[in-house]
Amino acid sequence: KELQISTFHSFGLKILREHLEQIGYRPGFSLYDGEDSTALLNKLLRGQYSGKNSPAEAVRWQISMWKNNLVSPAEAPLAAGGESIQDVAARVYGEYERHLQAYNAMDLDDLILKPVRLFQNQPETLEEWRRRVRYLLVDEYQDTNLCQYELVKLLAGNRGMLTVVGDDDQSIYTWRGAHPENLKQLQQDFPLLKVVKLEQNYRSTGRILKAANALIANNPHIFEKSLWCDRDYGESLRVLRARGDEHEAERVVSELLHHKFKNSTDFRDYAVLYRENNQSRVLERVLRE
Numbered sequence: 001k002e003l004q005i006s007t008f009h010s011f012g013l014k015i016l017r018e019h020l021e022q023i024g025y026r027p028g029f030s031l032y033d034g035e036d037s038t039a040l041l042n043k044l045l046r047g048q049y050s051g052k053n054s055p056a057e058a059v060r061w062q063i064s065m066w067k068n069n070l071v072s073p074a075e076a077p078l079a080a081g082g083e084s085i086q087d088v089a090a091r092v093y094g095e096y097e098r099h100l101q102a103y104n105a106m107d108l109d110d111l112i113l114k115p116v117r118l119f120q121n122q123p124e125t126l127e128e129w130r131r132r133v134r135y136l137l138v139d140e141y142q143d144t145n146l147c148q149y150e151l152v153k154l155l156a157g158n159r160g161m162l163t164v165v166g167d168d169d170q171s172i173y174t175w176r177g178a179h180p181e182n183l184k185q186l187q188q189d190f191p192l193l194k195v196v197k198l199e200q201n202y203r204s205t206g207r208i209l210k211a212a213n214a215l216i217a218n219n220p221h222i223f224e225k226s227l228w229c230d231r232d233y234g235e236s237l238r239v240l241r242a243r244g245d246e247h248e249a250e251r252v253v254s255e256l257l258h259h260k261f262k263n264s265t266d267f268r269d270y271a272v273l274y275r276e277n278n279q280s281r282v283l284e285r286v287l288r289e
Contacts, residue, residue, distance in 0.1 A: 008144075008148050009108060012112045013111050019125060025101075030105040030106075031105070032106065055085055066089070069146050070146055116150050134161060136163070138164045139165045141182065149179065169216050195223065200227075201229045205233060248282075
């Protein structure tokens with residue numbers, strides 16, 4: 001009963017629902033998704049741009065990045081740096097926030113930003129939540145942004161009852177505001193935290209891990225690591241060059257058929273792994289053919 005498992009956003013929503021009055025909202029508030037926010041920005045920019053030329057989507061993205069980096073509407077003009085979209089976003093940011101408040105609405109970034117502001121401005125509310133959240137475990141920590149890090153830092157406080165799990169070599173969301181440097185910052189903000197490296201791999205053979213280590217060695221590192229396993233060294237790796245997705249699918253299927261013919265196996269003995277869902281279509285078609 002005492003254990004709560006949630007995303008950052010659902011946890012922020014729980015906090016806000018209990019303190020709506022303190023942040024100037026009424027019960028039954030609306031939650032704007034990306035489409036709603038873009039529609040509101042289109043409305044605010046109308047008169048300056050025609051429909052097709054409206055930079056509303058780019059402006060929404062910029063405001064989202066600012067919220068993730070704890071940049072307020074008052075600070076936005078200084079953060080804009082003279083780029084045209086940033087200047088437009090800086091001009092409309094404050095108005096966007098006022099309209100959200102008037103409509104009793106929040107966007108998705110507010111679900112983390114508003115609890116952070118609430119805790120910063122109301123120490124007694126923060127203390128109440130620190131008593132309730134006795135211990136924090138945060139997974140995929142390399143994908144947190146500055147706002148999420150601030151929320152964790154506020155809740156952990158001086159007690160530092162905190163564990164985070166993350167790998168700076170697996171950070172793939174810097175384009176949407178993630179800060180893998182948050183892993184490094186932890187050591188400064190929580191000097192008593194102990195670093196435990198989970199370097200043993202239970203899934204792959206030695207040869208695959210050797211290749212992975214050689215690849216990862218090219219990354220700029222926050223933490224040095226070397227993957228190892230106590231399994232067999234494994235078969236040689238092969239890299240097949242392809243001219244495009246069609247050719248790639250044909251190569252994969254011909255390899256599969258060759259192996260099947262040579263070893264008298266069944267189709268159920270094979271699996272094709274791919275990175276993104278949209279890669280499956282061409283593979284399915286070539287397999288059917």
